[in-house]
Amino acid sequence: MIQVNGRDFDEHGLRAKAEARKRAGLYDTRLLGLLERDIRQEVEEHVFSMIQVVYDLQRSLEDAGARLEPPTDLSMGEPEERKGRGRSILRRLQTRFIRAVNEGYVQQQEQYNTFFTKAVDISYRQLCGALGGIDLNQVAEKRDRWLSSRPQWEEEVARAVSEQGRAQAVVVGIPGVSLLELLQEEGRLLLALDTSDKTAADAQSRFLPAWFHSQPLQILETMVPQDLGLVVAAFPEILTGEELEGLLAWAGSRMKEGGTVMLALNRVWTEQMSCDEGFVRFWPRRFLAGLMQRHGLKPQEWRAGDRIFLKGEMGA
């Protein structure tokens, strides 16, 4: 029951909307499952993973020839061990390792890594500053601004792309809502993902299943589509090379014969934008074609309106 200023609020409209969002695919079963998750499960798994990390570390050190466990009786030395000062230092190191493990010092590793990364980042910035006076903050700002805008596909382009492939479709990088609406009307849109929350929010406001995630592949890896037939990457620049490889591997392993991947070649569009080249990743056509081939897709150039695509089809 919801009360507003002490009075019961009529929830019927809200319930209907929540149901509509579920039907539209905005809330999937994994999401609903996580809502039921007890926070104590996180602790149990966290502790378990800590123990696993420690054992893995111990095993790999032992495989490398390090003997970590001291003899049960520290007064008893083994004949092949080093004598004198070296032995004492080794013994002390062994004891410290065990103490460190026992007291959970491994937990601090994450903190250390953060500091380390920050330190490297600061040094890099200082170095760039010293070399050419590049204002990295300004460059990053420009790059963010560039990456946050999306190519808005014209209606005819969206329609032509939506007619490709068959069955369920996944869109990475949202090129405006037209494409999503067309796919949704046909009941094909499984999910649209974007690294821009604003773009995802625009689609959500029209009840289209669009999610924001800074690493879209992480979401895709949790999904098991029943009948995937089309993957559209409208803005491959938002993905790293590894992520693109992952996306095509994901698509290649889940699509059957006739399944289609559409990768937009945004270079022409990009050149119309004002930005500093060199800080934006333009994926070369050969690189994208190579990735497609590696994952069982036959690439070919494809055009719709003014836009150029690399279309890859799953072979037999």
Added chain:
Amino acid sequence: MRVHQIVPRMDAGDAVSNHALGIHRLLGEWGFESRIFANGMDEFGKRHASYDYTYREFMHDRDDLLIFHYSIYCGNYQMFLETKNRKVIIYHNITPAVFYEVFYPDAANLCQMGRDLLPQLKDCDLALGDSDFNRREMVEAGFPEEKTGVLPINPPLGRLDEVAEDADFDRLLEDGRVNFLYVGRVVPNKKVEDIIKLFYCYNRGINAYSRLVVAGTLLNTYYSALLSLVQRMGLEDRVFFLGKISESRLKSCYQAADYYISMSEHEGFCVPIVESFHFGVPVLAYSAGAVPETMGGAGILFTDKDYPLLAEFVDRLGRDTVLKERVLAAQRERLADFDDAAFARSLRGALGGMLGLELEVEEAGAVVGEGVGGK
């Protein structure tokens, strides 16, 4: 006559410390000699309090009054038991141990000891709760009802108004995204995971252009579990744990917030709700502990944690200006119950008799209505 107050700690930004300071200020205005003693303190506390062992030299005078703030198990309760001063206890509530068992067994033990000790403190002249919820717990613990009353907290809201804003931090928060806010210690009874779940639904289903800001002291194990959950939900870039922040940043958080969310399942009062009222932030709170009492019929209260439904409500509130203005108007009205004048009336109503102050008709009414033996 002297009035002494004992608190477990005297720290900046701490609700119990602020309550003690509010009483101290009024006692000074009324012409009483007043001192605060604490078991521990930060730099801020050192300017206002002395260490509690120094209270021992004052504990033999029957004319003096001791106000003992009880919010956690702390060794200085012995002085409350031994003192010859007239005794007033103010109970701020202690979290039930069950919330801490999995995460902090030691803290759970302390909580249990604190709650077990409460009945032993019933031998006093007056027992006040900072909410009726706390007062009822005292009655359940064996305190004579006729000696109990309510003295609401007087959050120093003006203090935040005077603080200069952190312009850089403001810019970060005021970028157009919808900001969900939670302020307070990040501890298990506050159910921060449920706030994350509500935000998850809103961000995934309704508006990805949004963020959740969690401002307050972080405790290791629970924080790790929350981080793990956030990661599992893929919200790393949208949920921000700020830890304990400066007052200028706290002010920025309130000013940039679109909604304040409380999912807490145990609250003795909940000061951030009143602070949100002050900054004109709509409050959505789960009805538990003293929360409904603190809200006082203003804001949004819910009894079921139905996250998709609540997310829809948040969306509705964001779109419906009339509804939002009605909520804010009621919150502003409620705020008047926590201002300095109201607090002075409540304190005078509760302690006036013991301090030998003459009560005005309105204050005498307050004693009957909201103070001693009134509930």
